[in-house]
Amino acid sequence: MSLHLAHITLTYPDGDSRLTALDEVTLDVPKGSITAVVGPSGSGKSSLLAVAATLITPDSGQVVIDGVDTTGLKRTELTTLRRHRIGIVFQQPNLLPSLTAAEQLQVMAHLDGRPPRAARPRALELLDAVGLADQADRRPNQLSGGQRQRVNIARALMNDPTVLLIDEPTSALDHERGAAIIDLITELTHRRATATVLVTHDRTHLRAVDQVAEVHDGRLQVPART
Numbered sequence: 001m002s003l004h005l006a007h008i009t010l011t012y013p014d015g016d017s018r019l020t021a022l023d024e025v026t027l028d029v030p031k032g033s034i035t036a037v038v039g040p041s042g043s044g045k046s047s048l049l050a051v052a053a054t055l056i057t058p059d060s061g062q063v064v065i066d067g068v069d070t071t072g073l074k075r076t077e078l079t080t081l082r083r084h085r086i087g088i089v090f091q092q093p094n095l096l097p098s099l100t101a102a103e104q105l106q107v108m109a110h111l112d113g114r115p116p117r118a119a120r121p122r123a124l125e126l127l128d129a130v131g132l133a134d135q136a137d138r139r140p141n142q143l144s145g146g147q148r149q150r151v152n153i154a155r156a157l158m159n160d161p162t163v164l165l166i167d168e169p170t171s172a173l174d175h176e177r178g179a180a181i182i183d184l185i186t187e188l189t190h191r192r193a194t195a196t197v198l199v200t201h202d203r204t205h206l207r208a209v210d211q212v213a214e215v216h217d218g219r220l221q222v223p224a225r226t
């Protein structure tokens, strides 16, 4: 199991008491498969993604990434684990305005202490994989919203992660472009054998996913096979 969440409970301070955002959540995502997490606003989807990304430590429960139990790891160990094994795609691409599409990806190598120039072939290969082979030297303002989201996805794959976590990737796109992005994520998941979690409130795109998990008031419904 490449991503294993076991009995995760997460609370936030709420006045004098605490609000339970995740309540005993257990989820398994095998390598090469994609799980969609759906649920109403405020149900706990983003919290679930943040816990899986090791960005938030739950009150209790276990997060296992690629066989590594993250419980008790130091902050620096978590940063290293995240950098090498987890790809995160946030809702907004957050691309750097002055960099070309290829450079957005090469920065990931730089952050990992490797020379960005040596990472160019991989950056170009990934841009090709997301359908942007001929846009590598364009800056964000020369790309469409859908193309920027593709750069965002390619960037998350730069360090060859085992776990890919994606938050609402279609929210800024029209239906057709949104569907194309989900198809792309599904194809990349199968081809690159990532354990992918896709948070979405849009159920129209769920045809291709392997598993749908529903969150209600912080509780995950037993996933039904699609």
Ligand SMILES: Nc1ncnc2c1ncn2[C@@H]1O[C@H](COP(=O)(O)OP(=O)(O)OP(=O)(O)O)[C@@H](O)[C@H]1O
Pocket: 012, 013, 019, 020, 021, 039, 040, 041, 042, 043, 044, 045, 046, 047, 048, 201
């Ligand atoms: N930093 C925080 N401090 C306090 N409460 C929080 C915090 N973040 C989230 N919450 C609360 O936790 C619950 C779950 O929030 P979360 O953002 O995970 O839901 P969500 O399903 O992602 O919602 P949306 O679809 O609107 O993004 C909500 O009641 C929210 O108000």
